[in-house]
Amino acid sequence: MVAEIVFGGTTISNIKDVAELSGVSVATVSRVFNGYADVSEKTKRRVLEKARELDYAPSAAARTLVKQRSHLVGVVLFTGEDHPDLQHPFFQEVLVGMKHGVGALGYDLLLFATEVPGDNRGPHSYVKRVRHHQIDGVALMGVSRDDLEIQRLLESETPVITIDLEVAGGRSSYVTSDNLGGARLAVRHLHSLGHTKIATIAGPQRMKPSADRLIGYRTELHALGLPSIPGYEQEGDFYLDSGEAAMRTLLALPERPTAVFAAADMMAAGAIRAVDAAGLRVPDDVALVGFDDIQIAPMLSPALTTIRQDKVGLGMAAARSLIELIERPEELNPPVLTLPVELVVRASCGATRRQPAVEGAPRRRKEVAPRRRARG
């Protein structure tokens, strides 16, 4: 009687089946499923029951077709060509947050497979793919090297949210962490530990978060009345090797810094390696504070003191802003969101040692011949 297809033991039914079984029209079923008020309690209950019996799931495709809205959010992850894809652990956690954020509001995430340069199948540009899938909004993260696509995306009036990337124009906004404040926090912490010769390994300056962290470093230095010493600002690219190289340079400086603020944990990891290689020690010879608090931070030796970004929170905030952009087209673009950061004290800054002084206090790791027990 009811036109269902039995498929592998499961029933695939559509709105018509539910309508017939409930003895109402498809329009009514649709109303029930869309939560319209003007349906009698009685029929509503009946429809819902029959739908459950049939294990009915409305077709997203059909709905998208008629409503011109897919309830899908596209995610695009760029990063530099050297480090393709979502290699950086930071993005992983943001993605988790985003997933929860959109999920709670009834959206799903569509992961755009980044185009392989040579491969010319399927729809190409993001803009085109957005239209193809009737994507309601796009989230961008990772380094944009002034990607032209982004401009096109913004011009296309598609709601766009970015993480850590300043965008202007179109229906867009972005979320970021308090990078400036975090950097100040790091410097202040090192200073409170007695350090005055504080250097920094900055990130790529074309990226806003990196620039902000550098400004924060300088600002706090100034606020503390500390001089800025030549060569104390090195630039890396957020990844391990650059941090190692930068630290090597810092260690070779005539006036060697006693503390370093690395603008990313991965670079801090590289820095530790450089210090090790030089036969020196973190934090005894060089105290170190990172930024991000990625998963590896506590696993490094010594465990890394760092400025924690709320990565999951970033993703959730992005999701919420994006959906606001989507669902309130008349409103102004939502505000730029800046999430607070926090200092996580571990071993690399030296704060957990017995003596709060800067100089070579005994390490927890037993040493046969402790050296330079006092230097200042």
Add this chain to the structure above:
Amino acid sequence: MVAEIVFGGTTISNIKDVAELSGVSVATVSRVFNGYADVSEKTKRRVLEKARELDYAPSAAARTLVKQRSHLVGVVLFTGEDHPDLQHPFFQEVLVGMKHGVGALGYDLLLFATEVPGDNRGPHSYVKRVRHHQIDGVALMGVSRDDLEIQRLLESETPVITIDLEVAGGRSSYVTSDNLGGARLAVRHLHSLGHTKIATIAGPQRMKPSADRLIGYRTELHALGLPSIPGYEQEGDFYLDSGEAAMRTLLALPERPTAVFAAADMMAAGAIRAVDAAGLRVPDDVALVGFDDIQIAPMLSPALTTIRQDKVGLGMAAARSLIELIERPEELNPPVLTLPVELVVRASCGATRRQPAVEGAPRRRKEVAPRRRARG
């Protein structure tokens, strides 16, 4: 003349617009876009040109509706409740591989927002969501604690591929690494370095890869004629803390092992920490080999020797198998794929020291008072 909607400076056009502009019927345009051969070169060219002019992108929703195929692959990530979501770095890379794999074959990834227990919005079970989106196939990764959903998914005849999770029934298959072989490799390597007292920190034994790695450990021990020593098999949960605890136990053993094979890098990181805390050294006192080669492996101190899984390759293989499952419904399920692993030698096993012996050779890190310069 042509019915386009100008929207934010961009044109949204459909198949009808292209047809009219090209002076053909929509059917012909459809044929062109689906690569049917029976279209004259001339009209094909003309249609393609006009489509480009209009910047036409076919509607995925409409196509899905009529073809009952979405070209969408669902991704579900479970992990233990203690470590929700795709927290483990392993999954991130597999995801990248999967993205490329499906992308190359014209599919996109739909990330299922895992249901928050309390939240009752939207379609619930995976099965239902699969049908809702007309998902063509599902990829599962992460720990399944005998999730009931999986059974339902398999019963629903939806193509399912899993990473590292044995599944049976339905249209399904799985991909995994050569866990057994990798474990053997690790043990053999440690033995070749002169070790005979080799312990292991195994993973959760209810998971196939963990079980296989343990079997591999035992097998190789046996093959090398090494005795199995009581207490030498500790079990962790793949995460940091468990590795630390396990190593503590191992260090307290009457016959302390000189080498340890940790069945996961994260656990190896914990193990390093335990060794540090005990005032001992890796690799001098305890040589260590991990498994996975996640991003942090080279960043640990000492850099971790490990068995590398081809994580991106795993993802790509999964993608290919899944799409085969999708596109060749008549064929048998594709074979279980076991990808080879490789030994990556770094510092933690002690192989890179001057003396190939087991005992305390000098570390690269300069020491003020080298101890036990030779012990063997």
Add this chain to the structure above:
DNA sequence: TTGTAAGCGTTATCAG
């Protein structure tokens, strides 16, 4: 080689 027209499963408009 091409066109016509009947769906695919929904929602929305308009009557009742």
Add this chain to the structure above:
DNA sequence: CTGATAACGCTTACAA
């Protein structure tokens, strides 16, 4: 409060 029915954009027999 409920029911017909016309879209939505595309594919696919069936005709020509």
